[in-house]
Amino acid sequence: MEQLNYLLFAWIDATPASPEWLxxxxxxxxxxxxxxxxxxxVGLWFWGAHSQLAAQREVxxxxxxxxxxxxxxxxxxxxxxxxxxxxxTGIGYTFLxxxxxxxxxxxxxxxxxxxxxxxxxxxxxWSGILLMVAxxxxxxxxxxxxxxxPLDMVGGFLLACxxxxxxxxxxxxxxxxxxxxxxxxxxxxFAFPIRKGWVKE
Numbered sequence: 001m002e003q004l005n006y007l008l009f010a011w012i013d014a015t016p017a018s019p020e021w022l023x024x025x026x027x028x029x030x031x032x033x034x035x036x037x038x039x040x041x042v043g044l045w046f047w048g049a050h051s052q053l054a055a056q057r058e059v060x061x062x063x064x065x066x067x068x069x070x071x072x073x074x075x076x077x078x079x080x081x082x083x084x085x086x087x088x089t090g091i092g093y094t095f096l097x098x099x100x101x102x103x104x105x106x107x108x109x110x111x112x113x114x115x116x117x118x119x120x121x122x123x124x125x126w127s128g129i130l131l132m133v134a135x136x137x138x139x140x141x142x143x144x145x146x147x148x149x150p151l152d153m154v155g156g157f158l159l160a161c162x163x164x165x166x167x168x169x170x171x172x173x174x175x176x177x178x179x180x181x182x183x184x185x186x187x188x189x190f191a192f193p194i195r196k197g198w199v200k201e
Contacts (some may be wrong), residue, residue, distance in 0.1 A: 001151065006091070008150040012143045013092040023095050023145070030096055030141040033134055034108055037067075037115050045186075046199040053200055058175070061182060062167045063118040067111060070163030074110045074156070078102035086146055094146035106148050109156025110163075112138050117164045 014023055041063065044056040083104040087094040112135040120128025139153035171178070193199045 005149045005151045009086060009092060009143060012140065012150065013086070013146050014095055014144050015093055026141040026144045027096060029137050030108070030145055030147075033138055034112060036131070036134065037111060040115075040119075048200065050200070054179075057182070058171075058179065059118070059122045061175075061178060062122055062164075062171050063115060065170055066114050066118050066160075066163040066167035069166045070110050070114045070159045071107065073159050073162070074105050074107055077105060077155075077159075083149075083152075086149060092146050096142070096145040096147050098147040103148055104152045105155030105159055106139070106142065106152040107156075108142055109135070109139050109148070109153040110159045111156075113153075113157045113160035114163045117160050118167070121164055121168075 014026070041060050045060045048056050078101070081104070082102040085098065085100060085103040086092045087098075088100045112131075116128060116131035116135040118128075119131050139148075139156070142148040143150050143153065187194065187201070190199060194201050
């Protein structure tokens with residue numbers, strides 16, 4: 001597997017001969033595209049057609065559970081089984097500053113793949129496909145810029161699958177109670193903007 005990791009990395013990793021515009025694009029994708037996660041979560045919870053709000057908030061709740069599980073698992077794996085990043089081992093070229101912490105699995109990959117799979121399973125197929133395209137772009141960019149191995153992204157995808165499965169199991173068991181408590185908490189914390197009509201009830 002390590003040999004495959006090295007071969008794929010050597011094929012994807014940028015070099016000083018790579019076009020500057022491509023490195024700039026990859027840098028934007030690697031650093032900034034992940035912001036779609038909080039933006040979409042906030043948007044789906046606060047706004048939308050009244051008939052769709054309950055379904056949207058269920059998606060938000062299940063996605064959040066999946067993200068919490070997947071990211072916690074990612075942190076645990078990184079702490080228990082640390083794996084050096086390419087630039088720490090002196091392999092390839094690096095075009096994005098990053099701390100020399102454990103690379104496997106990728107936190108960015110875990111988060112965006114979980115988000116994409118969640119929308120694919122619980123929202124709309126088209127939204128899930130669009131987010132999966134964004135996830136693949138983020139995965140590519142972070143390997144291209146030299147801060148991750150390809151298999152770090154595979155690990156993130158597998159954790160995303162487990163996270164979504166865990167969230168669905170939790171929702172099957174406790175979904176109604178979770179939804180009720182979240183709604184009460186939301187009405188309490190956002191009573192003023194709800195009254196003003198700035199956000200949906």
